[in-house]
Amino acid sequence: MDKIHIERLEVLSLIGVYDWERKNQQRLLLDIELQADLSVAAQSDNVNDTLNYALVAQKLIAVAKDSEFKLIEALASHLVDSLLQAFPAVENVRLKLSKPDILANAKNVAVEFSRGQRR
Numbered sequence: 001m002d003k004i005h006i007e008r009l010e011v012l013s014l015i016g017v018y019d020w021e022r023k024n025q026q027r028l029l030l031d032i033e034l035q036a037d038l039s040v041a042a043q044s045d046n047v048n049d050t051l052n053y054a055l056v057a058q059k060l061i062a063v064a065k066d067s068e069f070k071l072i073e074a075l076a077s078h079l080v081d082s083l084l085q086a087f088p089a090v091e092n093v094r095l096k097l098s099k100p101d102i103l104a105n106a107k108n109v110a111v112e113f114s115r116g117q118r119r
């Protein structure tokens with residue numbers, strides 16, 4: 001089972017339940033695990049034969065920037081759906097969305113979703 005990992009990707013999004021959170025975008029961190037067949041690229045050494053992680057990151061940054069969800073659950077689910085739709089080569093995605101330094105006395109809060117393609 002081949003995988004690509006993107007760790008601690010910084011994105012900005014308007015996110016949060018409270019009025020004070022609806023004014024400015026907040027910094028969020030994404031950890032993503034993408035299951036895809038990497039065997040062709042491993043042989044060809046050609047980026048066109050693989051899932052280009054730069055394009056995946058670009059997509060996540062753009063989707064987060066254009067979103068205005070209240071809950072991190074809703075944004076994380078939307079990001080997963082967007083990835084599966086934009087990149088059919090992704091067989092399964094696991095995405096952890098962290099909202100750091102938002103909860104008193106905790107370093108981080110996060111949600112995690114794992115989903116596959118509906119083929």
Ligand SMILES: Nc1nc2c(c(=O)[nH]1)N=C([C@H](O)[C@@H](O)CO)CN2
Nearest residue numbers: 015016017018021070071072073102
């Ligand atoms: N399960 C969740 N609980 C809470 C969320 C959330 O997104 N999911 N959000 C908030 C606030 O927006 C918080 O980030 C600021 O206190 C509270 N609980």
